[in-house]
Amino acid sequence: MNIRQSIMALALGAAITFSPTISDAYVFNDSQEHIIGEILANEYEIKAHSWHNPYLNIIAEELINHNSSKLNLNDGRHSRYLYPVKECTEPGLNATTVPSGRTYISSQMLDFVFSIPSDGEINYRSQGARKGSNLYQRSMMGAVLAHEFSHWYSRDFQRKIDTLYGEAGITKLIGKNHEATRDNLIIIMNDIATNQLIAGGRFSIENEYLADKQAVEFLNNSQQLSAGSLISFLYRLQMNENKHIVAGVNDKEVILANEYNPHPDTAERIRRLENQLTQLSNGRVTFRDKKFYLDGKPFLGTGTLKATNNVSSLDRTYYVAGQVANLIRENSFGRVRLHPVNANEDENNPNTTEFYLVYDSTINNESRVLDKVSLAPSEALYVRDVVAAPKGYNFTDDAKLVSEIAYLE
Numbered sequence: 001m002n003i004r005q006s007i008m009a010l011a012l013g014a015a016i017t018f019s020p021t022i023s024d025a026y027v028f029n030d031s032q033e034h035i036i037g038e039i040l041a042n043e044y045e046i047k048a049h050s051w052h053n054p055y056l057n058i059i060a061e062e063l064i065n066h067n068s069s070k071l072n073l074n075d076g077r078h079s080r081y082l083y084p085v086k087e088c089t090e091p092g093l094n095a096t097t098v099p100s101g102r103t104y105i106s107s108q109m110l111d112f113v114f115s116i117p118s119d120g121e122i123n124y125r126s127q128g129a130r131k132g133s134n135l136y137q138r139s140m141m142g143a144v145l146a147h148e149f150s151h152w153y154s155r156d157f158q159r160k161i162d163t164l165y166g167e168a169g170i171t172k173l174i175g176k177n178h179e180a181t182r183d184n185l186i187i188i189m190n191d192i193a194t195n196q197l198i199a200g201g202r203f204s205i206e207n208e209y210l211a212d213k214q215a216v217e218f219l220n221n222s223q224q225l226s227a228g229s230l231i232s233f234l235y236r237l238q239m240n241e242n243k244h245i246v247a248g249v250n251d252k253e254v255i256l257a258n259e260y261n262p263h264p265d266t267a268e269r270i271r272r273l274e275n276q277l278t279q280l281s282n283g284r285v286t287f288r289d290k291k292f293y294l295d296g297k298p299f300l301g302t303g304t305l306k307a308t309n310n311v312s313s314l315d316r317t318y319y320v321a322g323q324v325a326n327l328i329r330e331n332s333f334g335r336v337r338l339h340p341v342n343a344n345e346d347e348n349n350p351n352t353t354e355f356y357l358v359y360d361s362t363i364n365n366e367s368r369v370l371d372k373v374s375l376a377p378s379e380a381l382y383v384r385d386v387v388a389a390p391k392g393y394n395f396t397d398d399a400k401l402v403s404e405i406a407y408l409e
């Protein structure tokens with residue numbers, strides 16, 4: 001094949017890939033998927049009271065707006081879309097997305113994610129603020145949403161039906177019209193539970209890994225959400241599992257009896273995500289025993305960042321590790337700067353001490369938040385060499401962090 005022919009082959013491939021009739025390739029097309037999803041959503045909302053949570057949707061929109069080629073709301077331009085996220089009363093640590101693009105987060109999950117101590121418990125007395133200035137728990141919530149949106153983006157429902165049954169199998173089960181009715185849905189769900197439990201379970205577990213992997217991309221494209229927060233969330237979940245039974249995760253009896261959407265071992269999810277961050281940082285960001293290594297050395301000597309009133313050590317360490325991996329992936333070296341947390345403050349005023357450490361992405365010039373730092377008076381001037389530091393000056397840990405990341409190359 002000569003060059004001209006191979007270009008034509010590629011062009012044809014591209015044309016097929018972007019064909020608007022792609023959804024017909026699935027046994028259940030997009031509109032049937034939507035109808036089935038709405039039946040499931042109705043059932044879900046009968047069981048669990050649900051309502052709109054504006055703060056959850058600010059986080060959801062950060063993800064959607066920064067991944068507009070893959071995620072969208074109902075904007076009139078897409079036939080397939082995500083709905084605004086709802087909070088719900090479902091008991092336990094729950095995050096659910098149904099095939100029509102509706103996502104539900106249980107109140108307990110919110111309380112769990114916004115607990116400041118990372119000990120696997122819900123701490124009602126020590127909760128991170130549910131407003132804009134909260135970096136770390138907000139990012140974990142974004143990580144949970146990114147994982148949920150990935151299930152929708154990857155069309156898990158349509159692929160599952162195709163994988164387990166195919167056209168012929170579904171026709172045998174519910175007739176050749178494949179009518180998207182509640183009765184037919186019950187027939188399919190019963191068949192999965194009785195005849196496809198192992199195959200269905202295996203498919204679900206693979207989809208969990210896939211959703212984690214895709215979530216990393218969604219988080220990396222966003223502005224103040226870190227892929228590292230998905231890992232610190234999973235560590236938190238793992239601690240919780242060791243204390244409580246979580247349905248579908250460590251409740252082996254439920255998985256074997258009638259659970260047809262099990263989740264894989266949390267430790268394996270963590271291992272794969274840590275490896276993913278290592279790979280996308282060209283091997284430079286690595287992890288061992290919940291510690292963050294940069295270029296083979298424990299970051300800032302210890303591999304863990306100090307906790308503050310607003311964040312646990314684990315959550316901050318993984319937040320920063322994820323963002324450093326992203327900076328390296330994007331080759332955004334030399335583009336790190338300090339941005340006052342309070343927009344009215346001047347970065348050159350010696351008394352300005354609260355900063356976001358940000359970098360401007362080489363990909364789209366958008367700024368991404370690396371961390372929130374608390375410096376001593378004048379330190380912001382010293383670390384930027386605007387003013388020379390006095391001889392023998394002892395830099396704070398946060399100032400050392402700023403220098404370490406700012407001079408990365």
Ligand SMILES: [Zn+2]
Pocket residue numbers: 147148151208211
């Ligand atoms: Zn999942």
